[in-house]
Amino acid sequence: MVGTRARIMPTEWGERRSGVSGRIDTGGRVDDCVFCDIVRGRAVASMVDEDDQCLAFLTIEPVNPGHVLVVPKRHVVTLAELDEELGAHLFRFALRVNRAIRRSGLRCEGVNLFLADGAAAFQDVFHLHLHVFPRFHGDAFRLDADWSTKPSRTELDEVAARLRAVLPVDQGELH
Numbered sequence: 153m154v155g156t157r158a159r160i161m162p163t164e165w166g167e168r169r170s171g172v173s174g175r176i177d178t179g180g181r182v183d184d185c186v187f188c189d190i191v192r193g194r195a196v197a198s199m200v201d202e203d204d205q206c207l208a209f210l211t212i213e214p215v216n217p218g219h220v221l222v223v224p225k226r227h228v229v230t231l232a233e234l235d236e237e238l239g240a241h242l243f244r245f246a247l248r249v250n251r252a253i254r255r256s257g258l259r260c261e262g263v264n265l266f267l268a269d270g271a272a273a274f275q276d277v278f279h280l281h282l283h284v285f286p287r288f289h290g291d292a293f294r295l296d297a298d299w300s301t302k303p304s305r306t307e308l309d310e311v312a313a314r315l316r317a318v319l320p321v322d323q324g325e326l327h
């Protein structure tokens with residue numbers, strides 16, 4: 153992902169990112185959050201779609217033309233903070249954006265959804281956002297990892313057992 157990071161994270165917005173961690177105002181928004189500013193109409197964005205809970209707008213540094221960010225209007229930082237109902241709504245909203253991208257005539261041979269939850273996952277704007285962007289053969293987007301690791305079935309089963317052992321994890325238990 154290293155090669156994609158700079159293109160996923162808008163530098164123009166990034167210059168305003170400093171200090172976004174945790175100054176929540178009475179409306180549940182963060183004063184220095186650029187996405188909250190966009191939701192409130194205080195920062196410019198090229199709007200794509202909106203309903204009462206979500207907003208979709210173009211990122212200013214797209215992987216490809218038609219690269220949309222879908223955000224909840226409420227300031228939410230992590231997936232753990234996103235209640236399941238809003239999460240489901242966010243995904244339905246993203247599906248609608250996907251259909252728009254595919255019908256728009258923009259070059260689109262495939263679509264990626266990408267969500268970074270936490271700095272270690274390359275989250276850089278700390279207002280949860282789901283990237284929806286068109287892909288085509290030969291474009292510049294890359295996913296970089298060590299794909300050579302091939303765990304044994306035993307190792308896979310042990311990891312799956314660890315996950316099963318803690319399920320279900322109710323909303324709020326990670327806070």
Ligand SMILES: [Zn+2]
Nearest residue numbers: 185188227279
């Ligand atoms: Zn925000």
